[in-house]
Amino acid sequence: MSNQPLIIFDWHNAIMHIDADAFFVACEQATNPRLLGKPVVVGKERGIVTAASYEAKELGVKRGMRIWEVKRLCPETIVINSDYEKYSLFSMRMMAILRGLSPLVEEYSIDEAFVDITGLRRYYRCSYEELGRRVKERIKKELGISVSVGISLTKVLAKIASRHKKPDGLTVIPGRQVHRYLKSLPVEEVWGIGHNTAAWCAKLGIRTALEFARKPEDFVRRNFAKPLYEIWQELNGKQVYLVSPDPKTSYKSISKVQTFSPTADRFTVYAHLNANLDDACFKARRWQLVPQRLILFLRTQDYQERAIELKLTSPCAYPLMLSPFVQKGFEEIFQPGVAYRQTGVVLTHLISSRNIQFSLFEDPVKLKRIERLYQAVDSLKIKLGDEVLTNGLCCQRSFKENRLKIPLMNINLR
DNA sequence: TCTGGGGTCCTAGGACCC
C-alpha cells in the first residue's frame, strides 16, 4: 500500500520554495572570498552562533552554541560579527530576482521565499525543473550564494522538496511521486508539526509523513485540530496555504528580551527591563505603532517565568510616560532573593499612532515636549546607533532614591 | 536540546448576557 501513489494528478498548481544555504555566512563569504571553504561562524557580538558555514557544521558547530564552545571545539573557526544591513541587502536582491520570474512571491523570511509558478511552464516554454535551475543559476551568478529549491503542488510539499537536498539542491516532486518522499520522512520533519504533535502522532501509531497523509479525513478531523487538518490536506496535494505576495506592513506584537548572567540584584534586573522597554518602544515608533497593552516578564535562573500584563489607559510608545506603570508591574513580579537571568517586554494590541487620542486629563504641553524629545532621540539613534541613548541604567539611581517620577536619560557618547 | 531572540496563530474555558 505504501507503494501506491498518494496523489495521482500532476501540477494542478506549482509552488516553488527557495531556501538560501547558510544564508548569513554565505553573504559574508560572497563579500570576502578569503572566507570561502572555511569554517565560519556569525554572531560574535552576541556570543552565540547565529549561523554557521557548512564547513563549521561538519565540525559539530550548531546554532545557538556559545562562541567560547566553538573556539574550544575547533579553534580554527573564523568568528565574525553579524551585519544585518548586508543580509537584508542580499535578501532584497534575491527577492527581486524571484519577482522577475513571477509576481506571486512571498517573502517568508529573510532567506526564504515561496513563488507561485503555476502555469509558467507554458509561458517560459520549459519544465518546472528547468525554471528551478535558472533561478539557482541567476542567484549564484548575481549574488554569489547558493540556494536550495523545492518544487511541488503545495507549500508544505515544496518545503519538503527544498529540504530534501541541501545545500545547493533542486528537487521536484510531482503528484505521482509524493508518496516516495513522504515514506521515509519522520512526521516531525513536516513543516508545522513540532515535537509535541509528533509525540501525539506516535501514540496514534503514526511515525512517517506518509502514514499521516494516508489517514482517512474523518480520522484526522477527530484526532487533530485545524492546523494539522490543513497540513494533512497540503500533503495530499490540496492547496490550503496560498502564496501571499503582500509585504509585511505591520506588527501584531513587538517584543524585546535580554538574557544575562543570573543576578538577584533588583536594580540590575530593573535596568535590563527598562532597556527592553526602550528598544521595543523605539521599534514601535519607527513603525508608527502604539501599544494598548504591555507585558513584562522575568525569567528566573531555573527558567520559571513570571509575567504581568498592563492595560494602558492611553496608548503610547514613550518609555518616559510608561515608566510609572512599568515600575509598578515590576514590583508585582519581582521576588527578592530570587536570581533572574532574563527580562522581557512585549508590546501588544498595537494600533496606528496616527489614530490615537490622548485623554482630556493629559497635559498637552508636557505631551508635546515628550513627543519632541523622542523625535530627537529617534533621529540620534538612527544616525549613531541603538546604544546611544538609554534610560535603563539611570533608573537605578532614581529607584534607589525612591522617587522615580521620570528617570533621567542616559546619553552615551562614545 | 540543557534553552538566544523575534514572531504568529489557534483553542479551551471563563465571564457575561439574554
Add this chain to the structure above:
DNA sequence: TCTGGGGTCCTAGGACCC
C-alpha cells in the same frame, strides 16, 4: 433563586516557525 439553552467576547497558554 435552582434551572435550561445559547451566544459573544476575552484571556491565558500552547504550539510552531525562522
